[in-house]
Amino acid sequence: MSKYLPTYLSKEDNLSAEEAQAIHDQTGRVLEANVVPFLAKAQRIMGSAFLEWRGEGKYILTPDGTKFFDCVGAGGVFGLGFAHPDIVEAVTLQARRGGLATRAGFIPGQAELAEKLLSLTPKSLQYVYYGNSGTEAVEAAIKMARVATGKKKLIGTHLGYHGMSVATISLSGIGMWRDGIGPYLEGTQLVTHGSLAALEEVVDSDTAAVVLEPIQWASGCKVVDKDYFKGVKALCEKHGAMLILDEVQTGLGRTGKVFAMEHWDVEPDLLCVGKVLSGGMVPISAVVYNQRVHKGERMRPLFNNSSFGGNPLACAAGITTLNLLSDRYFQRAEKLGDLLGESFEEIKSKFPEHVAGYHGLGLMRCLEFSNPLYGAVFAEWLRRDESIITAAMGHIPQFVRISPPFICEDEDIVALKESCLRVIGELAKYTPQELFSDFNKTLQKVQVELAKPIEDQEGALA
Ligand SMILES: Cc1ncc(COP(=O)(O)O)c(C=O)c1O
Numbered sequence: 001m002s003k004y005l006p007t008y009l010s011k012e013d014n015l016s017a018e019e020a021q022a023i024h025d026q027t028g029r030v031l032e033a034n035v036v037p038f039l040a041k042a043q044r045i046m047g048s049a050f051l052e053w054r055g056e057g058k059y060i061l062t063p064d065g066t067k068f069f070d071c072v073g074a075g076g077v078f079g080l081g082f083a084h085p086d087i088v089e090a091v092t093l094q095a096r097r098g099g100l101a102t103r104a105g106f107i108p109g110q111a112e113l114a115e116k117l118l119s120l121t122p123k124s125l126q127y128v129y130y131g132n133s134g135t136e137a138v139e140a141a142i143k144m145a146r147v148a149t150g151k152k153k154l155i156g157t158h159l160g161y162h163g164m165s166v167a168t169i170s171l172s173g174i175g176m177w178r179d180g181i182g183p184y185l186e187g188t189q190l191v192t193h194g195s196l197a198a199l200e201e202v203v204d205s206d207t208a209a210v211v212l213e214p215i216q217w218a219s220g221c222k223v224v225d226k227d228y229f230k231g232v233k234a235l236c237e238k239h240g241a242m243l244i245l246d247e248v249q250t251g252l253g254r255t256g257k258v259f260a261m262e263h264w265d266v267e268p269d270l271l272c273v274g275k276v277l278s279g280g281m282v283p284i285s286a287v288v289y290n291q292r293v294h295k296g297e298r299m300r301p302l303f304n305n306s307s308f309g310g311n312p313l314a315c316a317a318g319i320t321t322l323n324l325l326s327d328r329y330f331q332r333a334e335k336l337g338d339l340l341g342e343s344f345e346e347i348k349s350k351f352p353e354h355v356a357g358y359h360g361l362g363l364m365r366c367l368e369f370s371n372p373l374y375g376a377v378f379a380e381w382l383r384r385d386e387s388i389i390t391a392a393m394g395h396i397p398q399f400v401r402i403s404p405p406f407i408c409e410d411e412d413i414v415a416l417k418e419s420c421l422r423v424i425g426e427l428a429k430y431t432p433q434e435l436f437s438d439f440n441k442t443l444q445k446v447q448v449e450l451a452k453p454i455e456d457q458e459g460a461l462a
Pocket of ligand 1: 075132133134135136138161162163164213217246247248249250274275
């Protein structure tokens with residue numbers, strides 16, 4: 001084994017409890033001191049920190065072998081789970097062939113991936129641009145729409161999410177990421193998702209594009225009316241604006257269809273994909289777009305470019321992912337999604353006082369609790385007592401996101417339902433006040449620690 005390998009990779013998969021704890025503590029110390037100080041500190045005080053040592057199928061494991069069933073990893077990246085053997089094989093073969101590319105020559109993976117992607121998207125979408133992340137895909141789509149239309153105005157939505165760059169945040173509507181980073185990209189405006197009337201007020205002949213997710217995860221996966229997107233498309237066509245659909249999260253099986261837009265029978269001018277396309281192995285994103293966009297950018301062949309976008313390792317992961325999805329996992333995702341919907345219906349009917357409802361489609365779902373505190377406690381207890389990772393949302397904590405991988409068996413969804421029922425049953429033994437006093441004590445500890453001057457924070461300058 002090379003002496004230059006990362007220390008953690010030179011260790012065994014399974015370690016003794018003492019060694020595992022030592023690596024956990026050392027990792028936590030550096031992350032808290034130098035990388036994500038506030039987050040790492042909050043996780044330590046809340047007792048929710050764990051070490052992501054390795055991934056295997058639907059599980060993420062700590063070094064002492066503790067397994068967590070991942071039901072939300074990185075917002076739905078792990079549709080095919082961790083370390084899928086076919087994807088490992090593809091990426092390893094490409095690594096041996098040189099890894100990345102100079103970009104001076106043709107890259108075969110870019111062509112094969114484009115053919116596969118285009119076989120899954122509507123016929124009107126014929127061109128592909130590759131990026132490294134969802135953010136980059138939406139950024140590129142915005143630029144293309146502006147160049148193609150010669151217009152500047154862009155419409156996004158409240159509670160929308162398109163990424164972390166200034167342009168994508170300007171079109172996203174979640175305060176905790178948006179506040180304090182303005183001035184926002186000139187010409188951007190937000191409206192309520194799902195309201196055609198709200199869009200009609202703002203879309204006009206100056207509008208370059210309307211940027212929408214089919215389902216906003218940040219609204220708690222609320223599903224909009226059947227005729228909404230048809231109306232949006234007609235409105236865009238009337239004013240010569242482009243429709244950009246951000247399917248970074250919803251795309252490639254997550255909602256039970258290949259693309260979520262199929263639920264509304266709508267075709268965008270530009271379609272953004274990412275997350276699952278990586279196979280959980282090498283980041284990649286893409287914008288798939290139509291002739292009208294292509295005409296607009298034809299004089300500027302390199303106007304979108306990146307050192308890493310569409311690199312051979314990522315293409316190898318992407319192609320293998322699409323092959324696997326087409327062979328069996330699109331079908332699995334649809335079936336499992338129906339089962340998850342039925343499970344949530346049962347959970348709601350058994351605990352009507354605690355569960356206000358559920359939202360989403362396929363394997364992209366949210367449980368909505370009747371009290372914000374229930375959501376936060378539910379997600380925490382599900383992790384602590386049932387070893388299942390879900391996510392309560394900071395800005396709407398009564399909502400908990402649950403997005404299992406497509407590689408699950410039916411029994412996994414049934415077991416997930418049973419776990420949810422057990423945790424809600426436990427939670428129902430307490431009044432919100434009782435839960436609140438316990439939870440609040442820990443939260444207060446976090447707040448007090450984070451409010452101290454940096455120099456006084458425990459471990460800050462270690
Ligand atoms: C709908 C949507 N768009 C864009 C992004 C940004 O993707 P990335 O984190 O890969 O930049 C996300 C990430 O969660 C997303 O859910």
